[in-house]
Amino acid sequence: MSKDQPTSGSRLGRRNDPERREKIIQACLQVIAEVGVTGTSHRKVAAQAGVPLGAMTYYFDGMQDLLHSAFSELATRVSDDFERLMDTATDKQSACEKVYERILQASSGYDDELVLSHELYTLATREPAFRTITSEWMRRSRVSLERHFDPLTARLLDATIEGVTIHRALDAQPRDPEEIRAAIARVTGVPSFSS
Structure with missing residues (x-):
């Protein structure tokens, strides 16, 4: 598979880092447990995961996608x-x-x-x-x-x-x-x- 072809779990064919994606999912669950779904934001999850804010849209198509993946x-x-x-x-x-x-x-x-x-x-x-x-x-x-x-x-x-x-x-x-x-x-x- 070429680097330009989309892979499962990645957007726009970018190279996928499953460990970072999983780290974000676990961070999202931690944030939800602390502040609930309504208090969860990309910024809070990125901070909990220790990843750049841009990583959120790199791995997930918005908050709904992240919440669906986490749950x-x-x-x-x-x-x-x-x-x-x-x-x-x-x-x-x-x-x-x-x-x-x-x-x-x-x-x-x-x-x-x-x-x-x-x-x-x-x-x-x-x-x-x-x-x-x-x-x-x-x-x-x-x-x-x-x-x-x-x-x-x-x-x-x-x-x-x-x-x-x-x-x-x-x-x-x-x-x-x-x-x-x-x-x-x-x-x-x-x-x-x-x-």
């Missing part, structure tokens, strides 16, 4: 992690345990995933172009769950994961982890999972 990266990472987690389950009982672990981790607030997820949900609610990301994220979650549960149970369990995670994270009062077990047991019909 796609987030969704892929979280989906990959969930897939690996569910792959370690050997039966319905252990799959329920893995879902329990996931909800505890996701609602802990120890990393930026919860904030970033909510920023994506809000953006996808307003901007249909971002629903491709959330739709694919939900589809991958259901596929991981369908390794252990029928499709309807997988869909309901996926919604339970999201809902319980949000409630636990946003409730001002501490929540009993046994509520998670009870919710999973009711959705999946695995009574021995509930203590």
Whole structure:
């Protein structure tokens, strides 16, 4: 391929530096976690990434492209992690345990995933172009769950994961982890999972 031919991830056929592009994407996620989508700008992301401001338009066709790339990266990472987690389950009982672990981790607030997820949900609610990301994220979650549960149970369990995670994270009062077990047991019909 000649230097003049466009390559994936580059604009106008310019040479692509995947490490710099990835650095900008990670910086964008950090900025969104700190100030939200509405507070995110090319200037802030460039400063966080330690790259010249001109690099932003070199790698991305505007803010929408950058946000779409950043949130796609987030969704892929979280989906990959969930897939690996569910792959370690050997039966319905252990799959329920893995879902329990996931909800505890996701609602802990120890990393930026919860904030970033909510920023994506809000953006996808307003901007249909971002629903491709959330739709694919939900589809991958259901596929991981369908390794252990029928499709309807997988869909309901996926919604339970999201809902319980949000409630636990946003409730001002501490929540009993046994509520998670009870919710999973009711959705999946695995009574021995509930203590």
